[in-house]
Amino acid sequence: MTDPGQRLRSSLAADSAAGERVAGPTPGDFDSPIAMEALRATRVLHAADQEPFPAPSRVRVISVANQKGGVGKTTSTVNLGVALSLYGLRTLVIDLDPQGNASTALGVEHSVGTPSIYDALVGDSSLSEVVHPTSASPLLRCVPATIDLAGAEIELVSVVAREYRLRRAIEAYLHALPEQDRPHYVLVDCPPSLGLLTLNALVAGDEVLIPIQCEYYALEGLGQLLNNIDLVRQHLNPGIAVRTILLTMYDGRTKLADQVAEEVRNHFGALVLDAVIPRNVRVSEAPGYGQSVLTYDPGSRGATSYVEAARELAERGVSLPPLPAPSGPAAVTAPPAASLALGDADAATVPVPPSRTTEERA
Ligand SMILES: Nc1ncnc2c1ncn2[C@@H]1O[C@H](COP(=O)(O)OP(=O)(O)OP(=O)(O)O)[C@@H](O)[C@H]1O
Ligand SMILES: [Mg+2]
Numbered sequence: 001m002t003d004p005g006q007r008l009r010s011s012l013a014a015d016s017a018a019g020e021r022v023a024g025p026t027p028g029d030f031d032s033p034i035a036m037e038a039l040r041a042t043r044v045l046h047a048a049d050q051e052p053f054p055a056p057s058r059v060r061v062i063s064v065a066n067q068k069g070g071v072g073k074t075t076s077t078v079n080l081g082v083a084l085s086l087y088g089l090r091t092l093v094i095d096l097d098p099q100g101n102a103s104t105a106l107g108v109e110h111s112v113g114t115p116s117i118y119d120a121l122v123g124d125s126s127l128s129e130v131v132h133p134t135s136a137s138p139l140l141r142c143v144p145a146t147i148d149l150a151g152a153e154i155e156l157v158s159v160v161a162r163e164y165r166l167r168r169a170i171e172a173y174l175h176a177l178p179e180q181d182r183p184h185y186v187l188v189d190c191p192p193s194l195g196l197l198t199l200n201a202l203v204a205g206d207e208v209l210i211p212i213q214c215e216y217y218a219l220e221g222l223g224q225l226l227n228n229i230d231l232v233r234q235h236l237n238p239g240i241a242v243r244t245i246l247l248t249m250y251d252g253r254t255k256l257a258d259q260v261a262e263e264v265r266n267h268f269g270a271l272v273l274d275a276v277i278p279r280n281v282r283v284s285e286a287p288g289y290g291q292s293v294l295t296y297d298p299g300s301r302g303a304t305s306y307v308e309a310a311r312e313l314a315e316r317g318v319s320l321p322p323l324p325a326p327s328g329p330a331a332v333t334a335p336p337a338a339s340l341a342l343g344d345a346d347a348a349t350v351p352v353p354p355s356r357t358t359e360e361r362a
Contacts, residue, residue, distance in 0.1 A: 062206070
């Protein structure tokens with residue numbers, strides 16, 4: 001497994017070779033740990049001066065899901081979101097967990113009464129009415145979750161097309177935005193359960209990103225999640241697929257972490273990102289300051305590994321397979337998939353899911 005510092009050196013060397021501007025001295029000067037950390041910080045902080053990540057071939061709606069608690073869903077959603085936006089991609093983070101951890105980590109108000117995802121799911125608000133700016137980047141916006149969302153699973157039971165509430169909200173939001181403001185990425189932070197909230201996320205997304213903690217029991221319960229995703233694909237959202245696995249909280253000092261990582265790679269193959277997120281204390285400290293680790297300690301290994309993971313995610317998004325034609329109950333009355341542009345010269349048109357039917361609106 002490549003050390004993130006090593007990867008950084010290689011990437012810097014490649015940049016220098018390509019004649020790109022690299023802030024500060026050359027990589028050969030960085031042989032002490034402190035100097036390396038300073039270099040990494042420069043690299044992250046001056047992200048905007050470097051080559052931006054490539055835009056995806058269509059808007060990517062990614063649900064970050066794993067019903068196992070504490071595996072790094074929120075941490076990954078937040079830090080990938082910040083990394084994508086620091087490297088030039090418009091990103092919307094939707095906090096779909098009543099705990100509101102993603103909102104906290106992005107420093108977004110989420111006390112009771114704050115316009116939030118609850119108002120869009122259970123009430124009549126549009127996402128544009130509940131979206132908040134973040135201090136991490138002007139390109140990053142967040143729809144917070146308040147504790148009201150805890151009741152949503154029950155309140156949604158009697159709502160028409162309850163599994164489609166988030167999907168419809170995202171579609172309407174994307175359609176209403178001018179091209180130049182449309183996000184490239186929508187990341188949905190799911191709660192640790194397979195209830196109606198996670199179901200809404202799986203129906204809303206084109207893809208699932210599963211963070212897997214490099215610990216014993218990591219794969220336990222994963223079969224249940226994969227089964228649920230299959231069921232959603234068959235009956236509600238033919239486009240959904242697991243496209244990314246991210247190994248989190250890797251502790252290089254333990255054999256166990258390597259064994260888990262190897263097992264996950266054997267099982268999921270190319271879906272697993274090469275970048276691995278190390279267990280790093282700065283990652284766990286950052287939310288306490290309402291920040292991502294990229295802004296809290298840009299020189300930390302946690303920060304650089306999330307940048308690497310986001311870079312891979314972005315590179316894999318350049319030529320996504322087209323979304324399958326709608327089928328199953330969800331598509332019975334649906335019109336053909338529309339196209340939606342991202343507003344970037346180099347970004348292709350973006351197929352979007354079918355819009356809400358007259359029956360569902362009633
Ligand atoms: N790479 C890491 N290094 C150290 N601590 C981490 C790392 N990633 C996450 N943590 C910490 O582990 C805990 C769980 O992470 P996180 O909240 O992201 O998981 P989650 O899957 O969203 O949890 P939940 O299921 O409760 O929503 C948090 O305290 C977080 O700060
Ligand atoms: Mg969480």
